[in-house]
Amino acid sequence: MTGPASDAIVVDHLSKQYKKLRAVDDLSFSVRSGRVTGFLGPNGAGKTTTLRMLLGLVTPTSGNATIGGERYTELHEPIKHVGAVLEASSAHRGRTGRNHLRMICRAAGLPDSRADETLELVGLTPAGKRKFKGYSLGMKQRLGIAAAMLGNPRVLILDEPANGLDPEGIRWMRDLLKALAAEGRTVLVSSHLLGEMQVLADDVVIVAAGKLVRQGPVDEVLGSMGTSQVRVRTPQPAELTTALTSLGASATPQADGSLLVSGAEAAAIGHAAFTASVELHELVAERGDLEQVFLQLTAGMAGIR
Amino acid sequence: MNLINAELFKLRTTAIWWIMGIVLLPLYAASVLANWAQFASTNPDQVSDPDQAEQVRAALEPINVATTLYTSGQYFGVLIVLLLSAIIVTSEFFHLTATATFLVTPKRESVILAKFGAAVIVGVLLWLLTTLINLIVVPPIMSNLDLSNQLGEPAVWRAIGLNLLAFVLWAVLGVGLGVLIKNQLAATLILGIVYVVGTSAIGLIFFLLTEYVAQWFENLQVLIPTSASQLMISGTDLPGNPPRWVGAVVLIGYAVVAGFFGTWLTKRRDIS
Numbered sequence: 152m153t154g155p156a157s158d159a160i161v162v163d164h165l166s167k168q169y170k171k172l173r174a175v176d177d178l179s180f181s182v183r184s185g186r187v188t189g190f191l192g193p194n195g196a197g198k199t200t201t202l203r204m205l206l207g208l209v210t211p212t213s214g215n216a217t218i219g220g221e222r223y224t225e226l227h228e229p230i231k232h233v234g235a236v237l238e239a240s241s242a243h244r245g246r247t248g249r250n251h252l253r254m255i256c257r258a259a260g261l262p263d264s265r266a267d268e269t270l271e272l273v274g275l276t277p278a279g280k281r282k283f284k285g286y287s288l289g290m291k292q293r294l295g296i297a298a299a300m301l302g303n304p305r306v307l308i309l310d311e312p313a314n315g316l317d318p319e320g321i322r323w324m325r326d327l328l329k330a331l332a333a334e335g336r337t338v339l340v341s342s343h344l345l346g347e348m349q350v351l352a353d354d355v356v357i358v359a360a361g362k363l364v365r366q367g368p369v370d371e372v373l374g375s376m377g378t379s380q381v382r383v384r385t386p387q388p389a390e391l392t393t394a395l396t397s398l399g400a401s402a403t404p405q406a407d408g409s410l411l412v413s414g415a416e417a418a419a420i421g422h423a424a425f426t427a428s429v430e431l432h433e434l435v436a437e438r439g440d441l442e443q444v445f446l447q448l449t450a451g452m453a454g455i456r
Numbered sequence: 457m458n459l460i461n462a463e464l465f466k467l468r469t470t471a472i473w474w475i476m477g478i479v480l481l482p483l484y485a486a487s488v489l490a491n492w493a494q495f496a497s498t499n500p501d502q503v504s505d506p507d508q509a510e511q512v513r514a515a516l517e518p519i520n521v522a523t524t525l526y527t528s529g530q531y532f533g534v535l536i537v538l539l540l541s542a543i544i545v546t547s548e549f550f551h552l553t554a555t556a557t558f559l560v561t562p563k564r565e566s567v568i569l570a571k572f573g574a575a576v577i578v579g580v581l582l583w584l585l586t587t588l589i590n591l592i593v594v595p596p597i598m599s600n601l602d603l604s605n606q607l608g609e610p611a612v613w614r615a616i617g618l619n620l621l622a623f624v625l626w627a628v629l630g631v632g633l634g635v636l637i638k639n640q641l642a643a644t645l646i647l648g649i650v651y652v653v654g655t656s657a658i659g660l661i662f663f664l665l666t667e668y669v670a671q672w673f674e675n676l677q678v679l680i681p682t683s684a685s686q687l688m689i690s691g692t693d694l695p696g697n698p699p700r701w702v703g704a705v706v707l708i709g710y711a712v713v714a715g716f717f718g719t720w721l722t723k724r725r726d727i728s
Contacts, residue, residue: 200728207562208555208727224562235559241552243470250469251556258462258560298556 157219158184158305158337160205165214167200167361174200176361177214182339182354184305187332189352189369190341193449197361198341199237202310206235218306230259234299235308241295242283248294249279255301269297274323288315296327306337313347325351345442359449373444381417384409384433385424394427395420409433459561459570463544464577466553472543476536483532484586491528492597495521522606523615525594529586530619534626534685535651537582541575541630542643545718550640554727568719571631579627583620618704622685625707629681632714635722655682678702681710 160182167175175197182188192198203209205216207224216222218233226232242251252266270279273293278286286294292312299307307328313321328351332338342348348355348369355372357364365372383402385391388410392402400415412420417436424431467473498512514520545568548554561567595605606612630647637643658680665673678684678698687703 203726203728206559208558210724210726226562229562230560237555237559238552241555243466243547243551243553245470246466247469250465254462254465254469255556255560257465258459258557260458 163215168212180356184337186353187338188354189348192358230302233306234304236295244284269300273297289320381412382435391429394423460573463574484529488528518603527619537579538630542634545634546640575627579623583623625711628711632718635718
């Protein structure tokens with residue numbers, strides 16, 4: 152399901168130079184509508200700076216970032232096109248959550264009723280009249296999402312929205328974002344929580360040290376790394392290892408008594424075991440997980456710059 | 457208009473407006489009483505220096521007493537307007553709401569203009585409040601001083617009008633300075649201290665310069681914003697002081713410079 156092309160996000164040779172630090176370095180990627188795109192990178196990789204440039208809050212040193220072909224600052228009534236959640240703690244401590252939303256409604260010329268509707272959407276109605284300083288981190292994240300949804304935007308940009316959410320909150324967020332993408336909206340979510348992204352995202356954009364490392368559908372990125380291995384359990388490990396070696400595969404004994412085989416598909420291993428009359432108790436293809444891929448891709452680029 | 461509405465909404469949905477109100481009321485009452493006491497007890501014949509005696513005599517003319525009393529509370533009212541206007545800007549950074557604000561309105565000059573508008577409205581409201589109370593409490597004080605209420609004098613109404621101009625100009629100044637001193641704590645402390653202590657300190661420096669360096673330094677004293685706004689609302693031209701319009705020009709100058717520079721800076725700044 153693909154939405155109109157006009158909702159796509161395009162980052163084009165974007166760079167940001169702070170005094171000594173090149174926070175974002177010639178970064179280009181694009182984000183399609185109708186899908187959830189995970190924007191991944193270690194802490195300090197330039198994710199937040201990139202999103203802030205995309206939203207016109209930080210001026211790029213060079214390059215361009217557009218949403219639906221236009222810069223954010225040139226959009227007419229931007230929050231009706233783009234909703235953004237940038238930092239969970241961005242509301243006045245002494246103001247109620249409902250008033251925080253109403254304040255945005257007034258500035259944007261939206262009716263106050265939108266504040267109540269989005270509070271309902273994020274399940275925050277009971278806390279709407281409480282002051283922001285009494286909110287838990289999870290409630291702050293929900294308020295941020297409510298603010299982003301005020302203008303019913305076609306494009307959503309979220310910076311680390313899962314931070315501080317409990318497992319139930321994470322699940323709620325995942326379902327919401329997936330549903331919004333399924334409606335054809337563009338959803339760009341930054342995170343360093345890889346496990347969560349593996350479940351949530353359709354596409355990933357991986358950055359490290361301000362540079363693009365890899366971009367594509369999650370499955371492709373995982374597959375391309377060739378980390379696929381097959382876990383085999385057998386009462387005759389020696390015989391199987393011999394059979395596999397003749398196939399050109401290698402088997403590594405694991406602490407739990409199983410063998411981890413690389414260099415052969417599960418079907419080939421099963422066939423080799425069958426012809427060598429080796430009994431198998433388990434034969435599982437282990438998909439590479441995003442975390443491994445991520446660590447391999449960003450090796451040596453992560454850390455404090 | 458939406459944006460000014462939003463700015464006023466921001467102000468009245470937090471505790472700051474009534475905190476400032478609670479601070480202002482006793483200070484205002486104190487300044488009315490102080491003015492009253494001063495006029496009730498001063499006698500020009502007790503002043504030895506003939507120049508000063510001349511000034512005191514002029515200040516004690518009924519019309520000048522009236523303009524001072526009917527604009528009572530200017531000193532502290534303006535201070536509160538200055539601080540509130542600065543906080544209208546600094547609280548966005550202090551409470552990290554600048555992100556939300558500039559996401560709704562990426563054209564930052566519009567946001568700053570709305571803040572100028574909201575601050576001016578706050579200034580007008582405070583002027584209205586102090587002026588209304590003055591119009592109620594000053595006539596009895598005037599009769600206590602054995603003076604008529606002077607409300608028929610155009611000079612009184614001109615002073616009240618110029619007092620409004622002072623409130624408005626200080627509001628603009630506050631927003632501009634709030635942009636320049638982004639840190640809320642620093643802004644309130646610096647503006648508060650400079651306003652209260654700085655005026656006397658700079659006044660002392662000017663006094664010393666005038667006494668020991670050159671007489672013409674005295675004429676530059678009007679460059680101090682507080683002196684400028686006091687000069688602006690004085691009833692008649694007091695001897696030894698520059699004309700009133702100079703005070704207005706100085707204040708407008710500061711407000712315009714702070715306003716333009718603040719807007720320019722906000723447009724350039726990265727919000728993070």
